[in-house]
Amino acid sequence: MSNAWQEDVQAAVAAGIRISDQHIVDKVRRAVLTQRLPPGTRLPEVTLGEVFGVSRSVVRKALTRLAADHVVDQRPNQVARVRAPSIEETRETFAARRLVEGEVVALLAGQLDDAAQLALEQEAQREIEAHRRGDEPARIEHSLALHHRLAELSPNRVLGAMLTDLILRTSIVIALYKRPSLASCYLDGDHPRLLTQLRAGEPERAREVVDEHLRALENLLDLGPRETETDLMAILGRPSPAEA
Amino acid sequence: MSNAWQEDVQAAVAAGIRISDQHIVDKVRRAVLTQRLPPGTRLPEVTLGEVFGVSRSVVRKALTRLAADHVVDQRPNQVARVRAPSIEETRETFAARRLVEGEVVALLAGQLDDAAQLALEQEAQREIEAHRRGDEPARIEHSLALHHRLAELSPNRVLGAMLTDLILRTSIVIALYKRPSLASCYLDGDHPRLLTQLRAGEPERAREVVDEHLRALENLLDLGPRETETDLMAILGRPSPAEA
DNA sequence: GAAGTCATTTTTGTATACAATGAATCGACG
DNA sequence: CGTCGATTCATTGTATACAAAAATGACTTC
Numbered sequence: 001m002s003n004a005w006q007e008d009v010q011a012a013v014a015a016g017i018r019i020s021d022q023h024i025v026d027k028v029r030r031a032v033l034t035q036r037l038p039p040g041t042r043l044p045e046v047t048l049g050e051v052f053g054v055s056r057s058v059v060r061k062a063l064t065r066l067a068a069d070h071v072v073d074q075r076p077n078q079v080a081r082v083r084a085p086s087i088e089e090t091r092e093t094f095a096a097r098r099l100v101e102g103e104v105v106a107l108l109a110g111q112l113d114d115a116a117q118l119a120l121e122q123e124a125q126r127e128i129e130a131h132r133r134g135d136e137p138a139r140i141e142h143s144l145a146l147h148h149r150l151a152e153l154s155p156n157r158v159l160g161a162m163l164t165d166l167i168l169r170t171s172i173v174i175a176l177y178k179r180p181s182l183a184s185c186y187l188d189g190d191h192p193r194l195l196t197q198l199r200a201g202e203p204e205r206a207r208e209v210v211d212e213h214l215r216a217l218e219n220l221l222d223l224g225p226r227e228t229e230t231d232l233m234a235i236l237g238r239p240s241p242a243e244a
Numbered sequence: 245m246s247n248a249w250q251e252d253v254q255a256a257v258a259a260g261i262r263i264s265d266q267h268i269v270d271k272v273r274r275a276v277l278t279q280r281l282p283p284g285t286r287l288p289e290v291t292l293g294e295v296f297g298v299s300r301s302v303v304r305k306a307l308t309r310l311a312a313d314h315v316v317d318q319r320p321n322q323v324a325r326v327r328a329p330s331i332e333e334t335r336e337t338f339a340a341r342r343l344v345e346g347e348v349v350a351l352l353a354g355q356l357d358d359a360a361q362l363a364l365e366q367e368a369q370r371e372i373e374a375h376r377r378g379d380e381p382a383r384i385e386h387s388l389a390l391h392h393r394l395a396e397l398s399p400n401r402v403l404g405a406m407l408t409d410l411i412l413r414t415s416i417v418i419a420l421y422k423r424p425s426l427a428s429c430y431l432d433g434d435h436p437r438l439l440t441q442l443r444a445g446e447p448e449r450a451r452e453v454v455d456e457h458l459r460a461l462e463n464l465l466d467l468g469p470r471e472t473e474t475d476l477m478a479i480l481g482r483p484s485p486a487e488a
Numbered sequence: 489g490a491a492g493t494c495a496t497t498t499t500t501g502t503a504t505a506c507a508a509t510g511a512a513t514c515g516a517c518g
Numbered sequence: 519c520g521t522c523g524a525t526t527c528a529t530t531g532t533a534t535a536c537a538a539a540a541a542t543g544a545c546t547t548c
Contacts, residue, residue, distance in 0.1 A: 020501095044529065055503045056530090064305055068312035077509050077530055092402040099347050099403070158336040158413075159343070162406060169402075264531095288499065299533045300500090321500055321539050 024052055024062035025069075029168065032071055032082055033144075034137070035175045039084030043072060070169055083172070087223050090173040094218045097166040101147070101214065102207040104154045104163055105194065110201020116153055117199055120146060124191040131186050139186060144171065146191060170217075177221040185220050187213060268296055268306035269313075273412065276315055276326055277388075278381070279419045283328030287316060314413055327416070331467050334417040338462045341410040345391070345458065346451040348398045348407055349438065354445020360397055361443060364390060368435040375430050383430060388415065390435060414461075421465040429464050431457060 031037040043063065045056045052059070067074040074080045085093065112120075123146040130138035147167050154160030174185055190213040197206040275281040292303045311318035318324045329337065356364075367390040374382035391411050398404030418429055434457040441450040 046529075057502055057504090060305070060530090061308055064308050065312060068309060078511095079529065089402065092400040095400055096402045096406065099343065103343050156336040156339055158333065158340045162340065290499075301532055301534090304500090322541095323499065 021058050021062040021065065024048070024054075024059065025065050027052075028062070028066055029069070029071055033168070033171050033175070034140075037082050039082050039172075039176055041082040043080045043082065045080075069165065071172070084176065085169070085173050087177070090177060090221070090223060091218070093166060093169050093173060094214055097163070097170055098211050098214045100159055100163050100166055101150070102210045104150060104156070104159055105198060105206040105210050106203035107155055107159075108150065108153060109198050109203040109206040111155065112153065112198060116149075117195070120149055120198070121192075121195055123149065124195055127186075127191060131184065136184050139184065143186075143191070170214075174217070174221065177223060179220065179222045182220060185217060187216050187220075190216070265302050265306040265309065268292070268298075268303065269309050271296075272306070272310055273313070273315055277412070277415050277419065278384075281326050283326045283416075283420055285326040287324045287326065289324075313409065315416070328420060329413070329417050331421070334421060334465070334467060335462070337410060337413050337417060338458055341407070341414055342455050342458045344403055344407050344410055345394070346454045348394055348400070348403055349442060349450040349454050350447035351399055351403075352394065352397060353442050353447040353450040355399065356397065356442060360393075361439070364393055364442070365436075365439055367393065368439055371430075371435060375428065380428050383428065387430075387435070414458075418461070418465065421467055423464065423466045426464060429461060431460050431464075434460070 028037065028043070032039075037043075045059045045063070048059045048062075049056050063072060063074055063080045066072040067080070070085075071083060072080045073083045123142045127139050127142035127146065130136075130142060144167065148164065151160045151163040151167060154163065178185060190209070194206060194209045194213065197209050272281065272287070276283075281287075287307065289300045289303045289307070292306075293300050296303070307316060307318055307324045310316040311324070314329075315327060316324045317327045367386045371383050371386035371390065374380075374386060388411065392408065395404045395407040395411060398407065422429060434453070438450060438453045438457065441453050
């Protein structure tokens, strides 16, 4: 529990910044996203409280909100843990994101003002540069920022909020299931290609580009079938017909 | 604050049923859905605590979760209130639900086993009967149950959970914006038509039926531009022509 | 009479104490 | 030696006390 993560937080506390449940939510979310808090990590209330310099009341509210955001598992009488979505849920999350982000970019195609379009292209450009110089954390940062901006720009705010949630959840599972052999989950040209379609104002082409992009991303992951508790239960629970 | 709603709850408490934050969430959600707690209603923590016979700790957790579910507004240092989504948000919620529920039924078409299909048809039948005898609460109950079952049956659980959320939110705004002249928001034949397509296994037809159903439902609402505070200002500022 | 200001009250924010639950450890027994 | 069981420890669940903030209302002043 005493890792680099603590230092950031304690620095912030020392700097006199007011800590509220929102701060804790943000910090933990970021830490999970960047895998400084790997899935399964225990998050005891008192420990978190000490780290942030607040009491359990505040921590509890933060954990409840993180549970609503699918970032942590909060089960009765048990310590909260960083959630580790299953392979199946990972596939389903990607499918949901394809649907929602596809719709968002279809709505957005041809509707962006110059400032918004430029901001998106800037993020794409910076992602490319970060990739060129091999700065993977920066690349992820800009890639996330681009998608996050799309969610914010969505004319349908309900869909936008749903997309924000799905971006977070896919990021978590990407960190979780990334093939160790791959240095990066960078898909060359995908983001610029999307921006071209957005500028051209072709909703269905934009939707297709997003769909392909997310499918390619999912294929970069190692989602081979893996043993889960439930499968084991099913197998051990009821004897097979051959067993009598 | 002393309405029929309290009685139900106090009965439950008296019956010795254990009250937890989940119970409070359920109860409030139901009460909001059935408009026993109309939008804007103040939900002070102590009052709620007294009603349910628990302390503020439990109530607070429930309110936080209800806020995450978009049922209540929880703003710092202010009493939580039942949320009243704007007209714009209502339209966006319907659009989101068309997208998600359309996808869910497309996934479901031709994939339902007999038990599931039968359960759905039973709900549809009961809705029709309730409508025939003019029992609107029962009709709503069965209509909601049908859609809720679709969400549960979704092979993609992530989409299913999103749909559950959207069903709740649309129900709230239907109660909020229903034309007073209409006795019911019943659309004759829509649900049986959907079930036919599900059984026939035609994903795209099922998607279309859902899309049309939800558009028709939205059109039953009174979503004309309404006075917000600013509009009120404008109206009260200048007397109407007939008023002199 | 209207507007601003200050005290009062209501309500939420936070910390903490105690109860209850679950996990872990150690020991006894087969 | 392994397994079952009870005790101990760690951790969450709940209630409550106090602090801080916002809403209310009365009062003063112009």
